[in-house]
Amino acid sequence: MMNRPMHRRTALLLASVLGSTLLLGAASVQDTPAPLPKSVKIVSSLPRTGSANAQTTSMVNGIRMALTEIGGKVNGVEVLYEDWDDASPQRGNWDPAIEAANADKGIADAMVVAYIGTYNSGASKVSMPKLNAAGLAMISPGNTYPGLTKPGFGEANEPAVYRPSGSINYFRVVPTDDVQGLVAAEFAKSLNATKVFVLHDRELYGQGIAQVFEKSAKVLGMEVVAFDGLDTKAANYKAIATKIKQSKAEVVFYGGTTQTNAAQLAKDLLAQKVDAKLIVPDGCFEEAFIKAAGPKALEGRCYITFGGVEPKLLGGKGQEFYASYKTLYGKEPEAYAAYGYEAAKVVLTAMERAAKKGTLTRAAVLAEIGATKDFSGALGTWSFDENGDTTNKVMSVNTVKDGKFETVKVVGN
Amino acid sequence: MFEWFDTDVFLQQVLLGLSNGMIIALIALGYTMVYGIIELINFAHGDLFMLGSFLALTLVGAAMNCGIIDPALMGASSHWWLLGTLVLICGIFCGGLNLVIDRLAYKPLRNASKLSQLVAAIGVSFIIVNLGLFWGGLPMDVLGGGGAAAAPKDFPHLVSDINLLGEDSFVVMTWNDIVIFAVTIPLMIALTLFVSYTKLGMAMRATAQNVTAARLMGVDVNKVIAATFAIGGFLGGAASVLYANYNSTVSFQMGFRAGMDAFTAAVLGGIGSLPGAMLGGLLIGFVRAMSDQYVGSEWTNVVVFSLLVFILIFRPTGLLGRKQREKV
Numbered sequence: 027m028m029n030r031p032m033h034r035r036t037a038l039l040l041a042s043v044l045g046s047t048l049l050l051g052a053a054s055v056q057d058t059p060a061p062l063p064k065s066v067k068i069v070s071s072l073p074r075t076g077s078a079n080a081q082t083t084s085m086v087n088g089i090r091m092a093l094t095e096i097g098g099k100v101n102g103v104e105v106l107y108e109d110w111d112d113a114s115p116q117r118g119n120w121d122p123a124i125e126a127a128n129a130d131k132g133i134a135d136a137m138v139v140a141y142i143g144t145y146n147s148g149a150s151k152v153s154m155p156k157l158n159a160a161g162l163a164m165i166s167p168g169n170t171y172p173g174l175t176k177p178g179f180g181e182a183n184e185p186a187v188y189r190p191s192g193s194i195n196y197f198r199v200v201p202t203d204d205v206q207g208l209v210a211a212e213f214a215k216s217l218n219a220t221k222v223f224v225l226h227d228r229e230l231y232g233q234g235i236a237q238v239f240e241k242s243a244k245v246l247g248m249e250v251v252a253f254d255g256l257d258t259k260a261a262n263y264k265a266i267a268t269k270i271k272q273s274k275a276e277v278v279f280y281g282g283t284t285q286t287n288a289a290q291l292a293k294d295l296l297a298q299k300v301d302a303k304l305i306v307p308d309g310c311f312e313e314a315f316i317k318a319a320g321p322k323a324l325e326g327r328c329y330i331t332f333g334g335v336e337p338k339l340l341g342g343k344g345q346e347f348y349a350s351y352k353t354l355y356g357k358e359p360e361a362y363a364a365y366g367y368e369a370a371k372v373v374l375t376a377m378e379r380a381a382k383k384g385t386l387t388r389a390a391v392l393a394e395i396g397a398t399k400d401f402s403g404a405l406g407t408w409s410f411d412e413n414g415d416t417t418n419k420v421m422s423v424n425t426v427k428d429g430k431f432e433t434v435k436v437v438g439n
Numbered sequence: 440m441f442e443w444f445d446t447d448v449f450l451q452q453v454l455l456g457l458s459n460g461m462i463i464a465l466i467a468l469g470y471t472m473v474y475g476i477i478e479l480i481n482f483a484h485g486d487l488f489m490l491g492s493f494l495a496l497t498l499v500g501a502a503m504n505c506g507i508i509d510p511a512l513m514g515a516s517s518h519w520w521l522l523g524t525l526v527l528i529c530g531i532f533c534g535g536l537n538l539v540i541d542r543l544a545y546k547p548l549r550n551a552s553k554l555s556q557l558v559a560a561i562g563v564s565f566i567i568v569n570l571g572l573f574w575g576g577l578p579m580d581v582l583g584g585g586g587a588a589a590a591p592k593d594f595p596h597l598v599s600d601i602n603l604l605g606e607d608s609f610v611v612m613t614w615n616d617i618v619i620f621a622v623t624i625p626l627m628i629a630l631t632l633f634v635s636y637t638k639l640g641m642a643m644r645a646t647a648q649n650v651t652a653a654r655l656m657g658v659d660v661n662k663v664i665a666a667t668f669a670i671g672g673f674l675g676g677a678a679s680v681l682y683a684n685y686n687s688t689v690s691f692q693m694g695f696r697a698g699m700d701a702f703t704a705a706v707l708g709g710i711g712s713l714p715g716a717m718l719g720g721l722l723i724g725f726v727r728a729m730s731d732q733y734v735g736s737e738w739t740n741v742v743v744f745s746l747l748v749f750i751l752i753f754r755p756t757g758l759l760g761r762k763q764r765e766k767v
Contacts (some may be wrong), residue, residue, distance in 0.1 A: 075589065077587050077590035077591065079587050079589065079590075080587045080590075115569065115589075116568075118589045118692055254737055255735075255736065256736055256737075257737075257740060259692070259695070259696045260736075260739075261459065261462075261682065261693070261700075262686045262688075263736075264455050264459075265455050265456075265727065265728040265731035266731055266736055268448060268452060268455065269448075271609070284591075287591075289591060289593075290591070293687055297600065297687070298611050299602065299611050314583070314590040317587070317590060317592070317593065318583075318593060318688070320595075320687070
């Protein structure tokens with residue numbers, strides 16, 4: 027029994043030594059680099075089934091737009107794009123099994139040079155280590171949980187646990203929740219709140235940002251009267267709303283998304299006649315949230331923070347993006363469309379640089395994405411820092427007016 | 440922090456527990472009746488209930504489109520006749536559908552093993568969930584314009600949401616709560632009377648006791664089973680309108696949780712027992728509210744299922760369940 031794994035390990039070692047000698051041999055014989063492939067592939071893995079669909083359709087539109095702008099080619103090499111779904115109808119939300127399968131599929135397909143995704147931070151936890159071990163670049167247009175990249179914000183073993191190879195393969199174009207949670211707490215303070223009631227959906231993203239909010243609120247001198255996780259499948263939250271009313275908190279923070287029932291909470295606060303204002307993070311910054319809650323439950327009662335600004339307020343190249351998106355698709359882009367577009371732009375620019383240097387392999391594309399500096403895109407001019415995070419820190423606080431989102435405050439500009 | 444115990448808060452939670460519990464009880468009756476007669480756990484029942492609420496939302500949307508009701512008045516005035524009609528239509532719809540489901544999926548398996556019927560029920564549940572997903576994607580304003588099929592839908596307020604205890608009162612009681620009592624209690628009384636005193640009711644009780652003996656006594660067992668599915672479905676359909684109106688949300692996934700709660704209620708009260716299902720539903724609604732208030736919502740499911748386990752240890756047949764004689 028004890029010996030069997032040893033045998034296997036020895037065999038593996040032998041195989042890898044043999045393999046690398048062969049490879050080395052091949053490299054020394056053939057000095058000229060391999061010719062560029064005829065075509066390469068980029069894929070995206072986003073929750074396409076479920077209520078995030080409108081948001082992710084907009085993101086996929088953004089990715090397709092970036093591809094169309096360069097004529098679907100980098101340096102003569104055709105770039106194919108595949109739109110993968112990481113959600114299941116049973117969950118109506120991202121599914122760990124499907125995200126894992128997507129990662130495996132991406133790794134197995136030799137043509138894939140970059141993986142755009144995921145939308146949910148929890149999903150990245152599944153695919154990050156796999157893609158990292160395979161050396162495939164991953165760029166997220168939506169993950170905001172800090173622990174994925176930043177040491178000291180999540181579990182003790184984060185983010186090292188996502189980087190089995192020891193090097194960085196994961197990047198994101200969206201500012202993280204440690205910034206967003208602080209902005210939300212500062213906004214609560216500006217509403218003259220003295221007591222806050224903090225709830226979360228017990229998911230990686232929701233609970234993470236709720237913790238940041240809790241910490242920041244305490245630092246800013248507000249009393250946190252409760253910190254509790256919601257049952258996201260419950261029929262209603264009237265009992266919790268009663269508890270909130272009893273606590274006399276002026277602000278309720280819910281770390282959750284439309285998919286984890288944030289709209290129901292907003293409705294039950296109204297139904298139980300609770301005056302506290304509700305603050306929710308960017309997971310609710312989508313049309314579906316307004317539709318699910320009904321404008322009455324939100325207008326003048328709810329604020330939504332977002333790691334960026336709404337598409338129509340984007341500056342510079344963002345305005346060009348906004349205008350051409352509207353002409354191309356005939357409707358307003360959702361909040362994350364620009365991030366899908368930006369992520370694809372970064373990948374394509376990096377591929378272009380790699381192709382010009384003569385190699386268009388996974389490793390070359392990964393190196394070039396990591397080297398992205400002073401990138402001038404739809405979200406402004408920014409770089410990737412040593413963790414793979416964007417240096418962009420623009421945030422906004424929004425509310426709902428006449429059934430539409432309206433920005434009330436922009437910070438960090 | 441804040442006061443641990445407060446009379447107003449307690450009363451409010453009792454009221455919430457009752458309202459939520461009555462809806463659960465109404466669904467639980469559908470589980471317990473079918474189980475009582477053919478010993479099938481009809482997993483599709485919760486999803487049937489979901490489909491009922493989609494029909495209710497669609498009809499409300501149609502009424503809005505035809506100008507029968509004014510969307511601007513939602514929540515300000517009450518639409519009693521509309522609510523009553525919806526309860527009736529959705530009840531009949533779910534009852535009829537349940538009948539069809541029995542005919543197509545369960546009846547051919549009546550003499551097969553119980554397990555085959557159970558698997559068929561799970562299959563039907565999947566079909567209905569996906570039907571709900573499809574329904575949610577239809578291009579209609581109340582359904583969100585067809586853009587996001589899976590998104591939860593906002594169900595308009597059909598009754599006024601003013602606080603009946605006065606706007607200054609801490610405890611909130613609206614017509615929403617009254618409607619639940621006003622529909623659920625008469626339905627339960629009618630069901631009890633029906634089962635106790637009518638000929639068909641007697642035939643149901645006979646079939647529940649022993650199918651073969653009932654058949655030998657001249658009871659048309661197939662008719663009894665069909666009636667059971669129709670009545671159970673009707674109650675589920677009525678509950679779906681109450682649920683949608685009370686929570687003002689309709690979603691294709693809501694059947695799973697509602698069904699789970701109702702099934703737990705049926706088991707808690709003693710599956711096969713009508714008063715048991717009613718008691719179990721009320722108990723679960725009550726315990727949920729109390730746990731949300733005094734324990735923390737993170738623990739509510741743990742509390743509910745611990746209670747279930749605890750009760751089943753001491754009363755394996757549930758609170759009001761009768762000891763089943765082994766059938767030979």
